[in-house]
Amino acid sequence: MKKFFALVCMITCIFGLTACGSEKALTEYEQQKVDYAEQLAAQRVVPLLVNFMDDAAAGTFAENTNEEIEYIFSNDYSMNVDGYAVASAIESYHSAAQDMGSVVGIGEAQARIDDDQIVVYVQVDGEKKDAQAEVIFSNDMFMILESSALNPVSSMGELMTGATMNTLVGMGTVFCVLILICLIISCFKFIGKAQNTTSKKASEEEKSAPVEQKEAPVIVQEEVYEETDDLELVAVIAAAIAASEGTSSVDGFVVRSIRKIRRRY
Numbered sequence: 001m002k003k004f005f006a007l008v009c010m011i012t013c014i015f016g017l018t019a020c021g022s023e024k025a026l027t028e029y030e031q032q033k034v035d036y037a038e039q040l041a042a043q044r045v046v047p048l049l050v051n052f053m054d055d056a057a058a059g060t061f062a063e064n065t066n067e068e069i070e071y072i073f074s075n076d077y078s079m080n081v082d083g084y085a086v087a088s089a090i091e092s093y094h095s096a097a098q099d100m101g102s103v104v105g106i107g108e109a110q111a112r113i114d115d116d117q118i119v120v121y122v123q124v125d126g127e128k129k130d131a132q133a134e135v136i137f138s139n140d141m142f143m144i145l146e147s148s149a150l151n152p153v154s155s156m157g158e159l160m161t162g163a164t165m166n167t168l169v170g171m172g173t174v175f176c177v178l179i180l181i182c183l184i185i186s187c188f189k190f191i192g193k194a195q196n197t198t199s200k201k202a203s204e205e206e207k208s209a210p211v212e213q214k215e216a217p218v219i220v221q222e223e224v225y226e227e228t229d230d231l232e233l234v235a236v237i238a239a240a241i242a243a244s245e246g247t248s249s250v251d252g253f254v255v256r257s258i259r260k261i262r263r264r265y
């Protein structure tokens with residue numbers, strides 16, 4: 001039973017990987033939109049935005065609102081655009097001009113459908129460095145330009161140089177932190193010596209200080225005298241006298257006074 005479940009799980013995983021690796025086939029309408037997006041991006045959008053790479057043209061729409069930019073592109077260039085997307089695209093193309101230099105050619109375009117968007121990549125050849133333009137349209141009949149950016153492509157040497165610099169910076173930071181930790185640990189012995197010196201001075205001061213003698217408390221012992229009830233003492237004496245007289249009754253006995261006799265031994 002366990003082997004059967006393992007086999008079912010393995011087959012499921014194989015079909016899942018196969019489904020992930022294969023692309024969904026496009027319908028005829030979707031293929032038409034993809035072809036039109038590639039043509040529109042390579043022949044109209046990218047060449048138009050490349051014209052805004054110099055400093056003078058970059059500020060053409062700086063004072064226009066998004067609605068005004070959409071109206072201008074709709075009437076002058078017959079393009080459905082998002083005003084904010086065009087303003088951001090002009091800024092991106094103008095920033096890429098510093099690395100690329102002047103554009104010498106525009107290559108082929110390749111598009112794909114991503115849910116409700118059509119993403120097109122266009123190869124752009126520059127004087128100093130090549131770049132890749134990314135153009136995004138809405139996946140509908142209006143094909144609205146939603147975003148565009150020009151990203152310079154770094155060569156293998158530049159990528160290796162950047163990776164080397166990142167490695168050196170990371171290793172240098174680690175070594176600096178380790179050296180700082182070693183310095184802090186080496187300072188602990190000086191801190192211990194300072195604490196020992198302070199404690200020795202404190203103990204010497206305590207020894208040299210005069211010791212105050214405290215007076216012993218005086219314990220006052222109070223003499224407690226047990227007082228005997230006179231009536232009980234009279235009753236005892238009367239009983240003793242009656243016993244010596246041979247009578248059992250103490251009636252008629254009168255005790256006038258009681259005196260303690262001090263005997264010397």
